[in-house]
Amino acid sequence: MAFQNKKSSVRAAGDRLIIKGGKIVNDDQSFYADVYVEDGTIRQIGENLIVPTGVKTVDAYGQLVIPGGVDANTNLNAPQRGMNPADDFYQGTRAALSGGTTTIMDHVLVEPGASLLTAFDQWRETAEQRACCDFSLHLDITCWHEGLCEELETLIKDQGVNSVLFFMAYKDKYQSSDSQLYEAFGVLRDLGAIAQVHAENGDIIDEEQKKLLFLGITGPEGHILSHPEEVETEAVYRAVTIAKQANCPLYVTKVMSKSAADVIAKARKKGIVVYGEPITASLATDGSHYWSKDWATAAAFVMSPPLNRDPSTPQYLTSLLACGDLQVTSSAQASFSTAQKAVGKDDFTLIPEGTNGIEERMSVVWDRAVSTGKMDENEFVAVTSTNAAKLFNIYPRKGRIAVGSDADIVIWNPKETRTVSAKTHNLMVEVNILEGLEFQGVASVVISGGRVVLEDRKLNVTKGSGCFIPRKAFPDTVYKRIRARSKMAEARGVPRGNYDGPVHDVMSMTKLVPPTPTNRGPTCPKSQASLRNLHQSGFTLAGTQIDDHIPRRSAQKIVAPPGGRSNITSLS
């Protein structure tokens, strides 16, 4: 495979490994075979492999050998209100590895007005220093304007970013208008990137927040009350509409409610290229905790869109995930300590948003979907790893056990169960939103870049061992259809003869325009300005005309050519 442009020095130190006796599970099939890994790459797959002596043997008897998980949504470095997340690239990726995730895609939050490239470089640098597993980066654009096109082109063409997120929420801060989204989507389509949206109607949220604070509701329950489900659904619907118009692939991050998931499922049924991403939290728990009497617990669940109050939401989302209506699971990891969350103790709108989930993601999906019989092991691999790799164009380097792929491998033990607790998890944050829940299915061995990083419940990670995975533009899975449609969707005009009938004379009438608009808004400057130029040259005829008998409103002047009122002349 041609993509071996990584830090080979690091990878050379990778172990030579043979994984024996396991059942290899890809998204398309499962089979029994051994896997030989060398230099961080899978070299051989098969039975009775001929391998050098002295290689380390990993015993996978009775377990599944699956491609390492790809977590398509983390926020390990994005500050909120000046606070950095409690878990940064080091702790975050460490936790990811312990849960069986070997690639993360982090969001580069570019503050309004900042340079995209600078932010990206900074992020990449930080991650390269601290990340323990491979990573890739999404770009979050908070203020779209034409000036960004150039930087965006550089990032997409040269820097290996092929996904850009826009916010439909966070009014007056990050929110993009529909016009901006449409323009941006058009640019992204031409560059071959995937548009991601944080889909919530920021205008409504803003109003609701004001209302609730006015009512004296300041606790975390105000968060969910001000972010009702419909607001999410509405924005998803709108995003889908805009994407359809712009013919741009759309990826909806953080699908938290049934109705939002339904909108995506329906749009897919209509043939729109849209993908939905439920997250660990929405698959595992619900929003009842916002009413917890313990402020710290309630605040720990604060994230946008919020967890849904409907307790059947997790099951429903899992079902849609199983049937393919939703495609990717991620964690939306963004953890803030209780002290950080407490910034909003008197005002829920100030609580930093984010929950944990990077570590539990794979187990949650196995427990909720595979153990319950909704999904088989191949689909499990698809939603936790392969689909994300395909969408974001790192397939088959990631997301598949195949010769030539990266040696990101997880030995999955479907029998074992583990109970989640903040005491035992690998993150720094003090509250785990899945506290006390028991999940079946655990990563028993994790191999990242050819090195065994988790074995016998012991983590052995190296800070800075992760490399940046560049992603090419125009991922096939997404763009094949888009390209075809671009060709098909050319609208054509109707060839007509010139209209040579009478034209109402606007010139004389513009005087009647009601008393000049105030300074409040540009009142259609385009139409009024262009009107005169277009029609001033219409010639007038004096005397009686053939259509004089037709009653007209007084004070209207009709310009008619000598031929009278025949509406159309030329054309066959």
Next chain:
Amino acid sequence: MSDCRRSWNREDELPVYLAGPITTGPNQRKTGMFSSVEGAFESKTIDFDNYAVGRKGSRTPRSGSRERVLDAGDPVGKTSSEGREGSPSDSPGDTDDARPGVVVRFSSGKESPNGESERLLIKGGRVVNDDQSLYADVYIENGLIKQVGENLVVPGGIKVIEANGRMVIPGGIDVNTRLMKSYLGTRPAEDFLQGTKAALAGGTTMIIDHVTPEPGQSLLEAFECWQEAADKKACCDYSLHVDIPQWNEMVKDELELLVQEKGINSFQVYMAYKDKYQLSDSQLYEAFSFLKQLGAVVLVHAENGDLIAQEQRKILDMGITGPEGHPLSRPEELEAEAVFRAITLGNRVNCPVYITKVMSKSAADTIAQARRKGSVVFGEPITASLVTDGSHYWNKNWAKAAAYVTSPPLSPDPTTPDHLNTLLACGDLQVVGSAHCAYSTSQKAIGREDFTLIPEGTNGVEERMAFVWDKAVAMGKMDENQFVAVTSTNAAKIFNLYPRKGRIAVGSDADVVIWDPDSSKTITAKLQQSTSEYNIFEGLECRGGPALVLSQGRVVYEEGQLQAQQGTGRFIPRKHFPDYAYQRVKCRNQTKSQQGVTRGLYDGPVYDVDPAPKYITPSPSAKTSPTSHQPAPIRNLHQSNFSLSGAQMDDYIPRRSGQRIVAPPGGRSNISLG
């Protein structure tokens, strides 16, 4: 199916018909005569009885069919009515029911003078309300219905109208007309006089017109201007909606005045027309909240204006300037999206929402689904969307294509009318409007080189009732009671005119229509009341029509003759908080009140937000435009937190450098409370 049968019948029975000067196919698209509407059919009313020589004997006797109990599906009745359709007419201006002395007999004794207070008795009719139909006589005095029942005791010497078993229905209410909407200073070709005349000729006895102030104009002034014009010219009762072109404090005061003192309870907001009328979501939210407090119904023009503006630019750039650019730049999705958003806003604010001009299947489906989830939302398909589709935008004749320009546009999907009729029949859509706003071809031609300048609006006020009958009742989708509901009663209820309008009951206004389900006519611009040169329903055939129309107790339309008097229309004020829309909303207000959780005070550690955020990436490059929005409001709230020096209990937890934790002496116990 009925369509098929209809045409089959005709071909079978009336071969000459097809050879006649007007080839009225049931489907408009078959006929290519539109390029020459002007004068093309000058005095060419066909006399079918002449064509069908020797067939008269085989026809059902006319009087026989009159006295039958109405049966819309009766093929015999239909056939005969088709035969009669073109019978010689005394007034060439009216196709409808040109059958003197046959349709309705006026066996009047001693007629009282045609004064203001005409006394009338409608005998032998079947009174059809939205809930039931019954045979009863209706006695009218002083413009009010005084008695309904059998064997009424009435004074002598009154005018008696023999309905002969026909339907007696409440006059139609057209909730959406724009008879004075100016476009770049030009007024529609039809004003209140012609518009209301056309309405009466079609069986509509009340219109609700849109007051459309320009941005910056006072709503009150515009309202008064409209009222004055209508008082002078309208021939039927009218009421007014007021459009809100922009949202600001000044508007609020005027709205309050309009609701409290002027009798307006419905206001329209726009989600389209960017930089002109469009309101942002925040403004919509505020407007909805405010109007809800006033008890008004919010009408929404639902289209995503942002995207339309973008699409228009794109399509003009592609060199498409003709009317086909109009539907291309306003695809169905944009309508459905905006409808969805409007409903979401309505749900959040808990305010009734009324979607004007439902033009596409998906928009209608969105409304239907929202109603299923309990939203208080109403949908209004219009005559055009119930009858025709958007294929005409691609017509080679510019003038014809331009005539169809309206927003949202007619959907190019030819199955749309059928779908909308079905939803109307099952109650998912409630009201039929006309969105009548007729501009002449020369006015439309303002946009001959740029489709975005074409003034928007189609006709439909005259044809509205007849087409609902034809497309829904005659097709068997709807019964006569539902027909009354969607053309009249529902509108009266939503806009708080009920039971004064929209019902035949003692005490109601005597706006009564005697409906002839058997009549049939072919729509053409030559023979309509309306003055516009183009009729978008040109050549369509339509069953059902009014035989006689009473407005305020006076006969204004009879046997194809219009006797409307200019200026007789009254302004009907409407009270706020219509029960039909607001009862549920009021209950929900009480139950939906939100409550916080009572918690002890959080006394754990609080992160100290650094007043100077370090995260800002170094100096934005010259390319980027620095924005004014930086996360600002945090500082003031939290700067007063006290801090502690010295070692704290949680010091062992590694933190990113440069962060300071403020913790109270109690250490990390997160919460107090029992």
